Amino acid sequence: MKKVSVIGTGYVGLVSGACFEHLGHQVLCIDKDEKKIAALKDAKCPIHEEGLEELLKKADNLSFDTDISRISESEIIFICVGTPEKENGEADLSYVYSVCEEIAGNLGEGQTVVAKSTIPVDSISKIKEILRKSNVDFNFASNPEFLAQGTAVKDFLEPDRVVIGSDTEEGGKELEQLYQNIKAPIV
Numbered sequence: 723m724k725k726v727s728v729i730g731t732g733y734v735g736l737v738s739g740a741c742f743e744h745l746g747h748q749v750l751c752i753d754k755d756e757k758k759i760a761a762l763k764d765a766k767c768p769i770h771e772e773g774l775e776e777l778l779k780k781a782d783n784l785s786f787d788t789d790i791s792r793i794s795e796s797e798i799i800f801i802c803v804g805t806p807e808k809e810n811g812e813a814d815l816s817y818v819y820s821v822c823e824e825i826a827g828n829l830g831e832g833q834t835v836v837a838k839s840t841i842p843v844d845s846i847s848k849i850k851e852i853l854r855k856s857n858v859d860f861n862f863a864s865n866p867e868f869l870a871q872g873t874a875v876k877d878f879l880e881p882d883r884v885v886i887g888s889d890t891e892e893g894g895k896e897l898e899q900l901y902q903n904i905k906a907p908i909v
Contacts, residue, residue: 723747723783724900727796729821731758731786733769733874734838734867735802740777741878743784745903750796751786762786773875790824798834798896799825800865801849805840815845822852829856834888834896836863850889861893881906 724747728739731753739751753759758768763786767775778784793799803817818839825835835853837846850862864887869877884901886908888894898908 724798724896725796726750726798726800726900727752727793728800728802729753729790729793729825730802730804730817730839731755731762731768732802732804733771733871734869735800736762736767736769737771737774737869737874737878738800738802738838738867739784740774740781741875742900743781744777744879745901747900748783749781749785750792751784752788752790752792753786754788756788759786759788771874772872777875790821791828793825793828793833794830796833798836798900799829800836800838801825802838813840813842813845815841815848818845818849819852822849823855826853826855829853829858829860831858832860832892833858834861834863834893836865836893836897838865838867840866861888861890861896863888863893863897865897879904884908 726747726749728735728751731751739749743749765779803821805813808814886897
């Protein structure tokens, strides 16, 4: 069992958090939206996604909080915040960069930080630069999501493949262990 934090309880974050818990991990979902966190603590699902509400209701190792400092309790930290499109078509990475600043202030030695938000490849160097402000050794990985609305839970639990990229062998192994109960090739 891995201890996982998921930052962002939108579509990707909530589905990922619930599914990781279903796979046997201890999961903490973090979001700044106090009303959303209060609703989730009452097992009220803010989005309609087949199977998600059932996962939330039967979850024993899934918790919700607004306090990002609690990432210190986790081995793996997923960044699952929104990257809305700007007027010029580029991804707005301000939420990603902002949460990376907060992570850096709370990051512990040896933790693995994973970008699951949809981000352009060239943004990874800036993300890692921000995280290095923590002055601790950490692993960085990317784990893109391939979720479709309406089938996201099924897509997560029964994928064609799981894609992992990591700058360290340890970070890659952490994610492989996280997905060990999924019957799909890891690329």
